[in-house]
Amino acid sequence: xxxxxxxxxxxxxxxxxxxxxxxxxxxxxxxxxxxxxxxxxxxxxxxxxxxxxxxxxxxxxxxxxxxxxxxxxxxxxxxxxxxxxxxxxxxxxxxxxxxxxxxxxxxxxxxxxxx
Amino acid sequence: xxxxxxxxxxxxxxxxxxxxxxxxxxxxxxxxxxxxxxxxxxxxxxxxxxxxxxxxxxxxxxxxxxxxxxxxxxxxxxxxxxxxxxxxxxxxxxxxxxxxxxxxxxxxxxx
Numbered sequence: 001x002x003x004x005x006x007x008x009x010x011x012x013x014x015x016x017x018x019x020x021x022x023x024x025x026x027x028x029x030x031x032x033x034x035x036x037x038x039x040x041x042x043x044x045x046x047x048x049x050x051x052x053x054x055x056x057x058x059x060x061x062x063x064x065x066x067x068x069x070x071x072x073x074x075x076x077x078x079x080x081x082x083x084x085x086x087x088x089x090x091x092x093x094x095x096x097x098x099x100x101x102x103x104x105x106x107x108x109x110x111x112x113x114x115x
Numbered sequence: 116x117x118x119x120x121x122x123x124x125x126x127x128x129x130x131x132x133x134x135x136x137x138x139x140x141x142x143x144x145x146x147x148x149x150x151x152x153x154x155x156x157x158x159x160x161x162x163x164x165x166x167x168x169x170x171x172x173x174x175x176x177x178x179x180x181x182x183x184x185x186x187x188x189x190x191x192x193x194x195x196x197x198x199x200x201x202x203x204x205x206x207x208x209x210x211x212x213x214x215x216x217x218x219x220x221x222x223x224x225x226x
Contacts, residue, residue, distance in 0.1 A: 041219070045214065106158050108157050111155075
């Protein structure tokens, strides 16, 4: 596709439910990033993939958060036993090459609301 | 506390006015980027600055990277309602290579 796409765009979950958020990066992009953006804040780094390898997961807030990119393209961010504080916009970004200096292209985000 | 502090947090001005948004840190960055984010969308890159003291212009927007590569500013001349949005700065930390965002400046330009 022409850009990064994410699905669903909106997700309402009851506290305790598991959710899965999908990211389709730009075709051929090596790097993929997940960010969490709380209301009124800038994006906070969650995790980074280079192809299928998860090289940095230091930003994941708890062991309830899990991300994968098994074939080096599509990625899924899974949140188990959702809590109200997980409510946020989850942004995915991809870049053509590896390295922090590469331009990141963002998807529109998934807005998660946990009731 | 945020690694990058943006000020002001909110700014509401009339069409035609000038404004400056600041992005400050005690850390050194190998590069710094400015993004604009519309409601319901992801951030879109406006500019990347990499050299201390660098100035880049994008139409009515002027971006400056501090000499010590710890801070940056965004100046908009003759603001228009179409400039309304959330402006985010993000820096690649020189020591770690990680990219970190500021909390953003929410700009409203009234016609």
